[in-house]
Amino acid sequence: MKNKQLWINHIKGLCICLVVIYHSVITFYPHLTSLQSGLPEYIAKSWIYLNLYLAPFRMPVFFFISGFLITRYIESVKWRDCVDKRLWNIFYVLLLWGVLQWLGISLINQWLAPELVRNPTSNAAYSETLLQFATSMAKASTSLWYLYALLLYFVVFKSLRRYKVPVIVMLLAVNVIISFVPLPWWGMNSVVRNMCYYGLGAWFGLQLMEWMKTTRFRQHPLICAAIALLSVALYLVNVPVVISVVSIFVILKLFYLLDSWRESRSDAFLNIVGSNTIAIYTTHRIIIEALSLFMIGQIKSGQISDPLLLVVLLVYPFVSLGICTLSGLGFRKLSRALFGDMFFSPPAKLIPAPSSH
Structure with missing residues (x-):
């Protein structure tokens, strides 16, 4: 990636960090609210609520960047090459790590919390x-x-690229509707809700990026204030799409300005993490399951003193993030060194051979 684009990679790094923190919170703190009272319960609930309030700022910009980075494939690359270089790679990693997560998390639950009852239809794992x-x-x-x-x-945005405006308008409307009439499956609900952000990046990302770079928001304080108030008001009545779109541009502008002030470095933490999002994304859920069940077991058995418990409750998501990040990066290096990176990209002999015609 060219140095001038490293700031985009830094945003990806921030997004995957927020994803890891999100999963760290939802697998740990809800199990403690009924066990603890007083200050520990307050800290646990604070993390849970903070996690909810971060939702509009986590996945929308992640999907916008994901769409923006594949604009060329959407607009000009032939379907055959897209299947070979894009779709097959993602499908391979999805299937492989779906199985690995299922096996890994099942074994961890049997080992650390055999008494814990899970809804087998709530998550493939x-x-x-x-x-x-x-x-x-x-x-x-x-x-x-x-x-x-x-x-x-x-597949959707490459197929419908001739109908950009009506499709985006429809998807923005669907985002609003689904806030009040959600689909019965949480995963599909998330997929449908975030589709509009990916489309904005894939179809309009180049224009929106240029607009973001050239617009001086402080020259329009009243407009910015009005948009901010409107987005917060709509968010409070369960319409988060506006604040999510606003957050995309705020985050892009912030990182762009930081890059202009101090050029992004390839060895920066967020760049390293942003360059390995798939490795961290696929591995962290198994690690988090083990960490949360182990810590919950220690707390339930009284192995952690009250002062130490407060420290754990305050910093657990950050410690979990550090462990998951280092583990993901380490496993990616191991995969490359020992297995030809087969855990994150299809082995050469499994990659569909391009047609000779």
Whole structure:
């Protein structure tokens, strides 16, 4: 990636960090609210609510960037080459890590919390049979739903690129509707809700990026204030699409200005993380399951003193993020060194051979 584009990679790094923190919170703190009272309960609930409020700022910009980075494939690359270089790679990683997460998380639950009752249809990783696993994966009820979405989005937006404006308007409307009438499957609900952001990046990303770079928002304080108030008001009545779109441009502008002030470095933490989002995304859910169940077990058994418990509750998401990030980066290096990176890209002999015609 050219140095002038590193700031975009930094945004990807921020997004995957927020995803890891999100999963760290939802697998840990809800189990503690009924066990603890007083300050520990307050801290646990604070993390849960903070996690909810971060939702409009996490996945929308992630999908916008994901769409923006494949604009060339959407607009000009032939379908055959897209299947070989884009769709097959993502499908391979989705299927492989769907199975690995299922096996890994099932073993971890049996080992650390055999008494814990899981809903086998809530997540493919908790499936009890192969049919349940296949059904959950088909409904995007998997922690890997982001990869599922990338596959679906690419096909949709490449197929419908002649109808950009009406399709985007329809998807923005669907985003609003689904806030009040959600789909029965949480994974598919997330896939449909975030489709408009990917489309904005894939179809209009170049124009919107240029507009973001040249617009001086502080020259229009009243307009900016009005948009900010409107977006917050709509968010409070369960219409987050406006604040999500606004957050995309605020985050893009912030990172662009930071890059203009101090040029982004290739060895910066966010750039390294942003360059390995798939490795961290696929591995972190297994690690988080083990961490959360181990810590919950320690807390339940009284192995952690009250002062130490407060420290754990305050910093757990950040410690989890550090462990998951280092583990993901380490496993990616191991995959490359020992297995030809087969855990994150299809082995050469499995890649469909291009047609000779």
